[in-house]
Amino acid sequence: MSLALETCALTRCFGEVQAVEQLDLAVHGPGVFGFLGANGAGKTTTIRMLVGLLRPTSGELRLLDQSPETNALLVRRRLGYLPQDPAFHPWMSGEEYLLHIGDLFGLARKEARRRAHELLERCGLEKPAWRRRVAGWSGGMKQRLGIAQALMNRPELIILDEPVSALDPLGRIDVLELVESLGREVTVFMSSHILADIERVCEEVAILDHGKLLVHEKTASLKRRAVRPTIELVVRGDTVALAKALATAPWVERLEPLEAPAEGTSGLRLKVRELAEAQLALPKAVVEHGLGLVSMSPATPSLEDVFISLIDRNSAVPTTEEVGA
Amino acid sequence: MTGFLPFCRKELLEQIRTHRLLVLAVAFLLVGLGSPLIAKATPDLVSRFAQDDLGGMELVIVRDPGVREALLQYHKNFAMLPLLVILLNVGAIALEKSRRIAPMALVKPVSRRAYLLAKAAVPALLTLGGTLLSASGCLLYTTVLFGEVDAAGFALANALLFLVLLFYLALSLFGSVIAPGVASAAGVGIGGFALVSIAGALPGLDDYTPAGLLSGVADLILGRATAHLGAGALVTGLATVALLIAAQQVLSRQEL
Numbered sequence: 089m090s091l092a093l094e095t096c097a098l099t100r101c102f103g104e105v106q107a108v109e110q111l112d113l114a115v116h117g118p119g120v121f122g123f124l125g126a127n128g129a130g131k132t133t134t135i136r137m138l139v140g141l142l143r144p145t146s147g148e149l150r151l152l153d154q155s156p157e158t159n160a161l162l163v164r165r166r167l168g169y170l171p172q173d174p175a176f177h178p179w180m181s182g183e184e185y186l187l188h189i190g191d192l193f194g195l196a197r198k199e200a201r202r203r204a205h206e207l208l209e210r211c212g213l214e215k216p217a218w219r220r221r222v223a224g225w226s227g228g229m230k231q232r233l234g235i236a237q238a239l240m241n242r243p244e245l246i247i248l249d250e251p252v253s254a255l256d257p258l259g260r261i262d263v264l265e266l267v268e269s270l271g272r273e274v275t276v277f278m279s280s281h282i283l284a285d286i287e288r289v290c291e292e293v294a295i296l297d298h299g300k301l302l303v304h305e306k307t308a309s310l311k312r313r314a315v316r317p318t319i320e321l322v323v324r325g326d327t328v329a330l331a332k333a334l335a336t337a338p339w340v341e342r343l344e345p346l347e348a349p350a351e352g353t354s355g356l357r358l359k360v361r362e363l364a365e366a367q368l369a370l371p372k373a374v375v376e377h378g379l380g381l382v383s384m385s386p387a388t389p390s391l392e393d394v395f396i397s398l399i400d401r402n403s404a405v406p407t408t409e410e411v412g413a
Numbered sequence: 414m415t416g417f418l419p420f421c422r423k424e425l426l427e428q429i430r431t432h433r434l435l436v437l438a439v440a441f442l443l444v445g446l447g448s449p450l451i452a453k454a455t456p457d458l459v460s461r462f463a464q465d466d467l468g469g470m471e472l473v474i475v476r477d478p479g480v481r482e483a484l485l486q487y488h489k490n491f492a493m494l495p496l497l498v499i500l501l502n503v504g505a506i507a508l509e510k511s512r513r514i515a516p517m518a519l520v521k522p523v524s525r526r527a528y529l530l531a532k533a534a535v536p537a538l539l540t541l542g543g544t545l546l547s548a549s550g551c552l553l554y555t556t557v558l559f560g561e562v563d564a565a566g567f568a569l570a571n572a573l574l575f576l577v578l579l580f581y582l583a584l585s586l587f588g589s590v591i592a593p594g595v596a597s598a599a600g601v602g603i604g605g606f607a608l609v610s611i612a613g614a615l616p617g618l619d620d621y622t623p624a625g626l627l628s629g630v631a632d633l634i635l636g637r638a639t640a641h642l643g644a645g646a647l648v649t650g651l652a653t654v655a656l657l658i659a660a661q662q663v664l665s666r667q668e669l
Contacts, residue, residue, distance in 0.1 A: 139520045140520060142668050161415060161524075164523075165522040169517075171516065174517065175512045176514065177427065179430040180426075184426075189521065192419050192521040192522070192523050194522075234517075
C-alpha cells in the first residue's frame with residue numbers, strides 16, 4: 089500500500105481561531121478514507137490546505153509522496169478534487185466544462201471528448217442534459233458534474249469534500265457506489281458529516297472535532313472499540329422492577345427504556361460492560377421478575393454511535409483494554 | 414505559463430456566449446460611425462433650435478463641420494470607452510472567485526499567472542479589434558462626409574487611444590484580483606478611473622497620466638504641439654505593466 093496523503097502537525101489559524109490543530113494523518117491507498125466531523129469541525133479547511141487553496145499556518149503535508157508546495161504542477165496532475173459546493177460557468181454546458189478541464193490537463197480534443205462522455209454517463213447524467221447550460225441544472229446534477237470533473241485526469245488521489253451532500257437518497261446511493269468502485273483502484277479521501285455514508289464506503293476513518301483529530305482507525309475496529317456492546321430486550325409485562333434491579337448489576341453500564349414493539353410488551357436498551365455475562369444473566373433476571381422473554385438481541389453499534397460517543401465531551405473514549413475486546 | 418492557451422480559449426468562448434463581444438463591437442462601431450455623423454448633423458440641429466423661440470437664449474453660431482470636427486467628436490466619444498472596458502472586465506476574476514469557480518480551475522495543473530494573463534490577453538485582443546473597427550468606421554465615414562483624413566496621424570492617435578484602454582483594462586483586472594466581490598471590484602475600477610481623471614486635470618501631472626494622454630490625443634488631432642505625448646504614452650504603458658504585475662503578485666499569494 090502506498091502512502092497517498094500525509095500531514096504532520098498541520099495547523100491553520102484564522103486570527104485567534106484554530107480551525108485545524110496539529111493534525112497528523114497518514115492515508116494509504118488504494119481505498120476509501122472517510123474524514124468525518126460535525127459542521128465546522130475543520131474538514132473543509134483541511135481539504136483546502138491539501139489541494140493548495142489555503143496555506144497552512146504551520147506543519148507539513150505530502151500528497152502522493154510529493155510536496156505540493158515544491159511540486160505543485162506534478163501533484164495536481166495526479167490529483168482530483170471536488171469542493172463542497174462545486175460551481176461552474178453558468179453559460180457552459182456540462183460537456184463543454186469537461187472539455188475545458190480536459191484542455192487544462194492537456195488532453196487531446198478527441199480523447200477529452202471520449203473521456204467526458206464516459207464520465208458523464210458514469211456519474212449518472214443523462215445524455216439530453218450534456219449540452220444544456222449548467223445554469224439550469226439542479227444541485228444534484230451539478231454535484232455529479234463536479235465528481236466527473238474530478239475524475240477527468242484519471243487521478244491517483246481523489247479528494248471529495250461532502251460529495252453527496254446535495255443529492256437525493258437515490259443519487260446518494262449511485263454516487264457512493266461510484267466512490268466505492270473508485271476506491272478499488274485509487275485512493276479516495278472523502279469528507280462527510282453523514283455517518284451512514286462514511287460507514288457504507290470507508291474502510292478507514294478519521295474523526296475531527298473542533299480542529300483536532302479525535303481518532304484515526306479502521307472503521308470496523310473503531311466500532312468494536314469505541315462503543316460498549318448494547319442489548320435490546322423486549323419482554324411481556326412491565327419492566328419497571330426489572331430495570332431497578334438491573335441498574336445495580338455490575339455488568340450494566342447504562343440502561344434506558346425501549347419503545348414497546350407490541351401491546352402488552354415493554355423493552356429496555358442496555359449498554360453492557362461484558363456482553364457474554366449479560367447474555368447469561370439477563371434471561372435469568374427476566375424469569376425471576378415473572379416476565380416473559382420476547383426477544384433479546386445484541387445491537388450492532390453504528391458509526392453514528394461511535395461518533396456521538398467520541399464527540400460527547402462528558403464521555404471519555406474507552407480504551408481497548410477497558411472494553412476488553 | 415501552463416494553461417495559458419486553454420484559459421484563452423475559454424475566455425474567448427465566454428466573451429461570445431455572454432454577449433460581451435457583441436456589446437464591445439456595437440459600442441466601438443457606434444463611436445466610429447456615429448462620430449462623423451454627429452459632427453455633420455450638429456450645425457443642422459443647432460440651427461433648427463435657433464429657429465425656434467429660444468426664450469431669451471443667446472444665438473450660437475456653429476462653424477461648418479469638417480474633418481477636424483469629425484475627429485474631435487470621435488475623440489470625445491472614444492473617451493467614454495474606458496468606462497465600458499472597466500465595466501466589461503471588472504468582474505472577470507472577482508466573480509469567478511466569489512462564485513468559487515476559480516478555485517476549481519486553479520487546483521488543476523495550471524499557473525495562476527496563465528489564468529490572469531488569459532484574462533488580460535483576450536479582452537486586450539478584442540479591444541484592439543474594437544479600436545480597429547471604430548477607427549476604420551470613423552475613417553470611412555469622415556472621408557465620405559468631409560474629405561481626406563491624415564491617415565498616419567489618425568493611426569497614431571488610435572494607437573495611443575488603444576494604449577489608454579489597455580491601461581484601464583489592467584486597472585479593472587487589478588481591482589478584480591484585490592477585491593473580494595464584484596461590487597467592490599467595480600468600486601476599485603471606477604474609483605481608479607475617477608482618480609486617474611482627477612490626476613489628469615492637475616497642472617504638472619496632467620501630461621504624465623493616462624487621462625492626460627487621452628487629452629493629448631485631442632491635441633494630436635488638432636495638430637497642436639504634443640511634446641509630452643511620448644512621456645504620457647511611456648507612463649501609461651509602464652503603469653499598465655505595473656498593474657498587471659501587481660495583480661499577478663497578489664493573485665499568486667491569494668487564498669481561494
